[in-house]
Amino acid sequence: MPTSTGSSRRVLEKGPSGWLAAPALVFFLLFAIIPLFGVLFLSFTKWDGLGEIRLDGLSSWTTVLTDPVTGNALWVTAKIMFFSFIVQAPISLLLGVFTSASQKYRAALAVLYFVPLLLSSAAVAIAYKALLDPNFGLGPGLGLPFLAQDWLGNSDLVLFVVVFVIAWQFVPFHTLIYQGGVRQIPASLYEAAQIDGAGRVQQFFAITLPQLKYTIITSSTLMVVGSLAYFDLVFVLTGGGPGYSTRLLPLHMYLTGFKANDMGAASALGVILVVIGLALALLLQRLGGKNRNASQLEGA
């Protein structure tokens, strides 16, 4: 073990050079942090994406904040975020607990569960577009008339279709997170509970759920902040329609910037997106109390 002679102590206390972190930092500053300020700057300009960028004061912000489509996009985003969370969180929690046991058949099921993890959102959206076709899709195929609706053309239904497809694609990922969380719970806790005569449901609420606290926070944060990035799936599946019924904020930003060629307004929407994401992440951290991320912040 290290002696306490002066020279070896000095050798031991010498940490690595901060330069080792420099390449990662440079990349990240260049393509994430600087653009973060860039989007704020561009929100005060007028730019069509090709020509000159002109400073234009608050006009983009006035446009964006008075446009009813912005409010609608926020509302759609909030709805999709809320419904995806209440659909995905319980399903992935229960599936995670279910698949964490060591029975063979559950392991086999779990293998198939994770296939959607491999698919791109574009592939999933295209598959569902075909599947939901009222004439050639699942509805007529299974002979269930109520499934043979114009799912993507009905502005009352389409939001729930989007929520369902999002769940289909992302529940497997969160199941995996919960599965890992459950496997780290010491078996002795369950053994003790069983000796005390606790049933399965009691064990779930008294042991599994509290022990999964940090897993729940991690998964929920990824779920909620992630729902601000559902761009690909919705873009290919519905294009934001019909009407504005699935035009959520990232999609609205894309269409404003790259289709309507108003980069200033799109940047203002980007700033709103950043602020919401940051606020949600901080809120979730607070709700979770002083968790590991906080301790990492201090102890780094």
Added chain:
Amino acid sequence: MASTTQIPAPPARRTAPSNRQGRKHGVGAKRTKGPGRLRPNYLGGLGGWLWLAIIIVPIYYVVVTSLKNQAGFFTSNPMMPPTEPTLDNYKLVLDNDFAMYFANSLIVTVGSVVPALLVSFMAAYAIVRGKGRFLTWTNNTFLLGLAIPLHATIIPIYWMITKAHLYDTLLALILPSIAFAIPISVLILSNFMRDVPNELFESMRLDGCSDWAMMWRLALPMTRPAVVTVGIYNALGVWNGFLFPLILTQSPSTRVLPLSLWTFQGEFSVNIPAVLASVVLATLPLLVIYVVARRQLLSGLTAGFSK
């Protein structure tokens, strides 16, 4: 590599002896105790099979439809297997530059995942082993990146890429992909690296090892599961990425797979079986990897995110 084999295994959480998974390897035939001993979980089983159906039915539909010809698609029951299965749709897709899109995806994925791993690993090492305000600040910056929907920065990135004359090149996809992979990579890698016992570093330091040597000969072997996890996770993200290609590339020669699915959909909008064949083809490589490396992939991802 040989010199690293003498290092004792770290007390990784994954091998915690008390977890239920671990017990499987214990006394062979003995029935595991724990919740498994209770009455069979009928409700859980029912839910499990139900979810399986939800997962499988769309996949089945896609595969079955991709094997139908146009006539069969319009006349047969959508859920029935084709009476005369055909690979014509696959041939059509493969004849339409599919190989090139595949190669583009491969270049972009390897070209961003490898550098991202390298710089993230170095940063994680510095953050875990080093001290000082600069490193704390660096780490906080990366943590901030986790909380922000970075896609909101796409407009300035578009501007930068255009100004750098990189628009419509594969490099335009690689550079921001590296940056976006860094926060989660550094987080997972540094979480794992904290578990490497300090004494090992100290004894190597006393032997006169440089940080560079300690990084490759101690930290890397000890965190290999995390490196694999991070690599796979980022590779999936880049391979399936859609927004960067949509905004930063334009011509068919720089098209990547997810974008090609979307354009196929436009070109063959009347030929649904062909569109679905392209979906199957784009997914097939990942499926093969999954079948081969499933255990590593899943245990890596599980460990990476539940730490």
